[in-house]
Amino acid sequence: MARTAHGGRRITIAHVAEAAGVSRATVSRVMNGLATVDPEIGRRVREAAEQLNYSPSTVARSLAMGRTQTVAIVVPDLGNPMFQDTLRGLSRAAARAGYRVLVADSAENPDEEIILAREARRRCDALVLVSPRMDSAVLGQLLPELAPVVLVNRESPVDGVPSLAVDYGAGIRAIVSELQRLGHRRLAYLAGPDGSYGNRARLDALHHLLDAESPEIVEVPCGAMFEDGYRAKDAVLATGATAAVCFNDLVALGLLGALHEAGIDVPGRISVTGFDGIQFARFASPALTTASVPQTQLGEEAWARLWSVLSDAEPADDLTVTPRLEIRASVGPAHQVHA
Amino acid sequence: MARTAHGGRRITIAHVAEAAGVSRATVSRVMNGLATVDPEIGRRVREAAEQLNYSPSTVARSLAMGRTQTVAIVVPDLGNPMFQDTLRGLSRAAARAGYRVLVADSAENPDEEIILAREARRRCDALVLVSPRMDSAVLGQLLPELAPVVLVNRESPVDGVPSLAVDYGAGIRAIVSELQRLGHRRLAYLAGPDGSYGNRARLDALHHLLDAESPEIVEVPCGAMFEDGYRAKDAVLATGATAAVCFNDLVALGLLGALHEAGIDVPGRISVTGFDGIQFARFASPALTTASVPQTQLGEEAWARLWSVLSDAEPADDLTVTPRLEIRASVGPAHQVHA
């Protein structure tokens, strides 16, 4: 807790009250601009506060008022650009309302995630849970005790929990349709982590391409990181596909790097697409075609949901954002395969 | 604040005390594993707590004990990969000690920064200030009232404030020396933002290259973001330099993108170097040569400094980390300029 610079005890409301010759209640009123206090007294109090360099203890305030003006966010990995953007959106939106944000990083560990969520929630007024990795049954159990909570990038197994989803299917369909237009007949899908909700959604979409003209899909196990994409190069080439649809931008950039090193022309020999629309996709060489998810907006929307609960307002509807296809230089007409 | 799921009042220590037929003091002792409490009573208390699904209020606890088990970090921009890494390092290190992290994003605004720092500090036990943008006089005034505080990526104008610095000079010298080795005689320096401490440090190093053989430096005003590097392409080419030394990796990646689009060979026609060693540098095409700053480690070290103050331990020494030169494909022998 804050002490004065000189190691003295913290200046409390009582000191100010004494200095101004009024009661603590009055100081509190003045500090909160509450009720009508005699202007002269108000002046005296403000002066005393200024003089003593008083600033009220947020902790005591929180205890007395029963709210902390703080919300928590739990993410699986602070190192992931996606979550960073969500955090940024949330943080800035919350700041505008005078709220602060507590972060917790579960390091992709589902057990840790449960503990952190509980723990973080207890310190705060509300919680944002981003892409929780825990399984559905556990999540369903946990959510009620965490309320108010909003879920980002995952469906809620129970009712009454606002959630913000991404329409991965739509993103994938947009990508495939563009590749199809360019004449690609055989696509490699670089799959994400096995348990991942997002990966499942993408696979579902790929397996349900209705069009009879739809390209053939070859699944290549991969992962979610740079390194995974980088290492997948040979497996991708071995499929004979003319385009690689990657689980996300990180994987795509990794693949791009490996292809570049191997001197393989993109998109001449093979087209590459990502997913997420991270900042870096635009500046890759060649610039990466991707389905862009407005992650920052997701953070802002998460705040909006929390705020409406915190202020007893009408709860905003659930939102499913549709990724926007960003066509860039990493895709081109299908290369003729010499069978 | 947490309520029970059913909208009832929060379960407090008093409820548990009553249920177990003991005093609140005893419950507190049991919950904290304190002193010697009769095992039978301990069992009863734990059972009651379990039964009622009791969890102590962190806020009340903080008020009573005078510490929040929370530290704050103020960064200029949560969107910047450098700060993200620092945050991540701090967060994970703090978590190991049971501490949580509050984040605040000043949006590069020095005035906002001051307010945020004060505000964040009051809610927490300590503060990390990363790359503060405020000017030195203001910083000097502010620091004492923020203590315990540690400064990352900036020197303290006052004594007694632990700070973690990056030896930008050494990084720049390593880069230049490598370029010199490759025969470059004329380098363009894509400068960072004007007020930036980091930019000043880099410039100082560039202007004090002792070696008589040192290459000539041409300064190109630029900035700190992708876009800045992207836009600087023509200005860089106009200098006739055979290598571009960029303020940071973002700028370098932007420049790389623009050069790639223009069909200009890197490093054949011009070499490009970055600074910072962000994750993406490795996977750019061509992979970016950079002076890598272990930002995550900086976050961890910041925690170590805070912790030693919080636990009254011997304060750790200030640390200056030296960037490690990562030589990658974006640099090569100097291209012969036809004067």
Place this chain on the structure above:
DNA sequence: TCTAGTCTGGAAACCGCTTTCTAGATCCCT
């Protein structure tokens, strides 16, 4: 058996603020 010493657990003060309740002062209208 009596007394000094040790333990256990409860009562109560405390952390620093908010907010209800209330007494007294002020105001207004008849």
Place this chain on the structure above:
DNA sequence: AGGGATCTAGAAAGCGGTTTCCAGACTAGA
């Protein structure tokens, strides 16, 4: 001028824990 309505500011009761202090029980030694 009198009496109710209105307003101001203080006293005190929380908020939910921790911790000091102390009384009573129990142990042990002479």
